[in-house]
Amino acid sequence: MTPELEHRTPPPVLAARGISKSFPGVRALDRVDLEVAEGEVHAVLGQNGAGKTTLMNILFGLIHPDEGEVYLRGRRVRFRSPHDALASGIGMVHQTRRLVPAHTVLENLVLGHPRARGLLDLRRARQELEALCARYGVHVDLGARVWQLSEGEKQWVEILKALYAGVRILILDEPTSALTPPEVQALLRALRALVDQDGVTVVLVTHKLPVVRAVARTVTVLRAGRVAARLSVSDTTDHELVQHMVGQEVTLPTVQAPDHRGPVVLEVEDLSAYNDKGVLSLRGVSLTVHEGEIVGVAGVTGNGQEELAQVLAGLRPAVSGRVRLLGRDVTHLPTLDRWRLGLGYVPAERTEVASVAALSLVENTGLNYHFDPEFCPRGMLDRARLERLTRQILATFRVKAPHPYVRAQHLSGGNLQKLVLGRVLSRQPRLLVAHLPTQGLDVEAASFVRAQLLEAKARGAAVLLISEDLDEIFAVSDRVGALYEGRFVALVPRNEADPETVGAWMAGSLGRRA
């Protein structure tokens, strides 16, 4: 920085210079600079795997850079752990929740609080937190245990926790990915209040352009571990931002799937099931999915979508009702037999259920083929054949991976999802159940996944898409419906509804149709 510049602009409140970080086989960050001015929302934009989270973890002291320096108010700082960062007034809300599920909200908020020394004064903490909640218009039951909360509430608990600890710089990593549209609006409102009224500085990591537009003043765009651009949001266009994110003109695959509905593939009748807490959360759902048709099911997390997907996949017992697959009653059939009949299931939990992190991509592909005599003759894995198939999936589904024997944990979310989808679709399923298939994916990966769903439809598969993204549901579905408290509010052909109506259904109201 030249001396002349230095006295013209105040030093940024938080800055990173020349940060580099490598993980085995990947250069996650390559000489990255970041500057955040006091009292602004600075967005860090980039696709999955661009290095956004790594950079934030470095700012927060969770990981240490190989090279480069971090400056706080012009002073060089070296955070050995999040403890140091918190002590300097930097807080972070992670993409994955960092809360103790067994504890109450209040206990979680107090944990690690600078004033929490010696005796716990929970009564005083409760009063202060109630005031804080009122200030930002948040409603969270402080006495509830965290495992009982929805994703949106948990995220609020984390934000409150940072604010309660007196944080002046708040790092938010993909805060909108687990939220419903109204929750996103509430969050963005609260962020604006934080910045305007309280002068808190916010670093917002996202891959969503509307979020950047709504709250950020400046934006740093990361691409493949490097800074692609640093811009003022008001001086740039969405098109320009996408260009910086992606690097070249993107041509998103578009598939025009012809509409010819075949015979019924999936028939669900009055299906009910318990959730993990023993509450009846799927209550009498009926639907049919035909050959060559996509049925889109919307709903806010926790309204029975997960239970529906799991019952269909044979991973959760049905309390009552029937499931027929290709005319056969499969209600009590084990998962494996359903796969043999032509089920394909893409679970929402990409890293926990859909793949095994410590296994290679070839072995992960094998997860859908271990029962196939062609791939496992006499119980022996035909590794050459599996590897051929894996390579084919990597190529057709544009999975970026160094080689097929790399462990699944080294793939970014988008690449892992493409692999899972590719693996499931390679079986040519008659029924595809896809639960949140694009959650947390960047624009390019998400539209690729959607195109694949349309292609499966064109090939004659019956597709049940369970999603929280209304644009996605309207982009691909032939019929749309919404689950609310375990029941369909409605299920109608796409042209008889619009996103606004379905949004109202998700909230339990019949909307304009009523």
Next chain:
Amino acid sequence: MNELLARSLEASTVFLLAALGELVNQRSGILNVGLEGLMLFGGTAAFLVAQSTGSYPAGLAAGIAVGGLLGWIHGLFSIRLRGDQVVSGMGLWILSFGLTTYLGSPHTGPLGLPRFPALVGLSPFVYCGTLLVAAVWFVLSRTSLGLAIRSVGESPAAAAASGVNVAGIRYLCVVFGGTLAGLAGAAYTLSYNPVWNYNFLMGWGFVSLALVFFSMWNPWVLLGGSVLFGAMWQLSLSPEYVLPGVLSRYVWRTVPFGVTIAILTVISTPWFRTRWGLAKPQALGVPYTD
């Protein structure tokens, strides 16, 4: 009958002290299955030092110090080196078994000191154990340190993100667990049964370990459980008091284990978990890597 009661309370206290320490280190996520070894070593050290110096306080101090040291070694393996806690604990038990036999066998026989002083007819360890239960309960449930300990045992990543020093808390707890195990061993060899024999504990440490699971990690339940286990153990030594001649003492001694297995079965059923939540620390036995 009074004598039997006093003896069984003293036996309960040995279980209680060891189990209370183990409860604390399990609440922080560290499982030490080598409890028996720590008690053997602490007991032998206390016995040998008390015998050679003629001083009970010196013996107690030696027992506590050796227990704490072994706890720290377990911490080194399971926290610093992120090793398998079961393997490390078993290793400590086998090591202690061998070393105490080597060190103690020349001193086989009675301690040869005046009886350990009693307080109002009961061993002072009984009072000490009860006070410690209250103290542990208070620290775990009412202080910031306790919240940090419980958080580290449930979800170390969340604790670390809140600025809690996960390794530091775990070391603190595992050393505390070790000192209490050493104290329990010393209570055995100095007061409860001041005679050194080959493998004098014969499973007391494993009963204490079972007691922690029995207590569902609650210090007050632990206190009740230890009285129950102590009474059953003492009765197994004097089967003439209960249904004389019905079962041998060896069968009676398996009763605490049977009860524990039944409890563990119940608390792991979905029925129990949906009603009472998860009792077991979620990160128990899992090394923390950041």
